[in-house]
Amino acid sequence: MQDIIEKIVKELEKAQATVAVAESCTGGMVSASLVDYPGVSACFKEGYVTYSNEAKEKNLGVLHTTLEAYGAVSRQTAEQMAEGVRKRAGATYGLATTGIAGPDGGTEDKPVGLVYIACAGSKKTLVKECHFSGCRQCVRRQATEMVLQLLLTCIKELNC
Numbered sequence: 001m002q003d004i005i006e007k008i009v010k011e012l013e014k015a016q017a018t019v020a021v022a023e024s025c026t027g028g029m030v031s032a033s034l035v036d037y038p039g040v041s042a043c044f045k046e047g048y049v050t051y052s053n054e055a056k057e058k059n060l061g062v063l064h065t066t067l068e069a070y071g072a073v074s075r076q077t078a079e080q081m082a083e084g085v086r087k088r089a090g091a092t093y094g095l096a097t098t099g100i101a102g103p104d105g106g107t108e109d110k111p112v113g114l115v116y117i118a119c120a121g122s123k124k125t126l127v128k129e130c131h132f133s134g135c136r137q138c139v140r141r142q143a144t145e146m147v148l149q150l151l152l153t154c155i156k157e158l159n160c
Contacts, residue, residue, distance in 0.1 A: 004148050005037045011155045012043035012092075019151065020089030021047040022060050022081040024072065025099040025115060029144040045089040050081070060084030073099055073110050075127050082118035082125055093154060094120040095147050099130075101139040113139050117147040121160025126150060 012019060021031045031047030034040050048059050053072055056062040061084040062077055070076045078096050086094025099115025106112035113132040118125060128150060132142040154160040 001033060001145060001148070002037070004145070004152060005033060005040075008034070008148060008152050008155070009037055009040050009043060011152065015092070015155065017092035017155065018043050018045045018089075019093045019095060020045040020085045020091035022056075022085035022094065022096040023047065023049050024051055024056070024081075024097060025101045026097045026140050026144050026147075027051070029140055030095060030097060030147055033144055033148065045091045046085075048085060056081060060088065071110070073114060073116065075116055075129065078116035078118040079120070079125050079127050082120035082127075086120045092121065093151060093160070094118075095151055096120075097143050097147050099139070099143060101136045101143075103136060115139065115143040115146075117143060117150055119147070119150045119154045119160060121154055124158075124160050126154060126158070126160060 028049045050056045053067045060081050062080040066076050078098050081096035082094040096118040102112035115130045118127045132139045
């Protein structure tokens, strides 16, 4: 994962861009992965672990009506988390993860391993629905890697 983080940091530095992170199911893994890289302080603004719905509303501006209608694990919530952290941190990009890491908590509609990841830029917000398998730690690790890859794609290819 160091390779992708190195690429992210170099691309952010080249663009004079910054990133902020909002995490639920990854519980800080995305932020921790980024801050493990030396020199990331030039482009990493801040990170939030917003595990509860109340924290998503209070710290990120996720609408209560969104959480009621779609739930914490939804495309809509991931989008609002990414946009909220980007705006509140004053960052170029906002990342978000929300999902069900397991081993409990899954339903027929929202099974264990369902994770929504999002990257918000100034022009658009990308949201991906992911289905991961394995243990709780495995789901969290896969979600972390996937959201970092989404950020790199946003920076390099899509000009979000």
